Amino acid sequence: MNALAVTPSTITALVVAVSFAAGLNVYATILSLGVMARMHWVVLPSGLESLGDTWIVVASGILFAGEFVADKIPGFDVIWNALHTFVRIPLAALMAYAATSHLSIGMQLVVTCLGAVIAAISHGTKTAARVAVTPSPEPVSNIALSTAEDGLVVGLMWFATHHPLTAAGAVVAMLAAGVGVAWWGARKIRAGWRRRFGRPGEVVLASNR
Template sequence: MSVLPLVFTSGWASGVNAYAVVVLLGVFGATGLSDDVPETLQRPEVLVVAGLLFLCEAVADKIPYVDSAWDAAHTVIRPVAGAWVGALLAGQSGSLSDVAAGLIGGSTALASHTVKAGTRMAVNASPEPFSNIVVSLAEDLGVGVLVTFAMFHPMAAAIIAGVVLLTGLVVLCFLVSRIRRFLRRRARRREERRLAAGAWQPPP
């Protein structure tokens, strides 16, 4: 069976939370629940590092503005992780070339990361902090459920991931104006802090 649906779903999930994808796939492989997971993802050191980074993301992803900074830092990491996982899955299966799988996983991860980062900017424009926690928990749950589902029903999971990704891109288009207001507000606050620091003089 082609590994393409699993590559696509893991790519989408990597754009949302790459560390969770590595941990989930590694656990499925290490426990023998799936034979489609390459040994590289099952190595203890890989699982430990990914698990620690997942815990860091679980905290940072729920704090307003910190989540956007974390997303900015992962603009390269998540697509690279999606490409890496895709290439590993293709190498394990042999039904798809590593290069093609890497391109699919990486591009899908970049698209879902763009949706995630853009949505968080819009959420941060909200005056209350609880929406960040709700959105973050929904993302974590979505990644966990869909990756797990993909291990047993890859084609159905890929269809769901595609619908979620397309819906997210459409919603993001409507949120662009809110994101622009958020960026202007953040730039204004940065300028106010700079002016305040310049106006303050230490006592003689």
């Protein structure tokens, strides 16, 4: 059984990895941590040990199964991800808050805010990538992207509970790449908008004719 060292740096690193994963798929994140705790593969920090409770494992498993299907349907996945803005980020912040219950109030609030920001970035990156990929006429791109995200979340949770500092370093690199993907996705959206509706000035001129 692997027990995490309860130090501010280790817990912060774990929060970074968990928050990033939650921004991609919060149900898979909770399920992975819960199963590992339930199987006694890891000892989660005080505050997160309840993720191993039977009802949480079952509930997260059912929700993950639903997301596994919904997230692979072109078009619907964009709506699904948009709605989960109100699920992934708050739950990431809640897990960050729970994981840092042994730290000072000030440090706990800082790490909680950090977790929410990281979840927001990874969630925003995922949503932008989906908006960019969805117009593709074949569904393979959506399915491959979603499957890769699910695998990344599960793998990252195992790595974070065994090598949290290394996992956090990998997340920082992925966040930097994610910002680039989000910028690329925003350009794709803007280009598509212009192709369909023209520039705002062009629309106004056309309506005045």
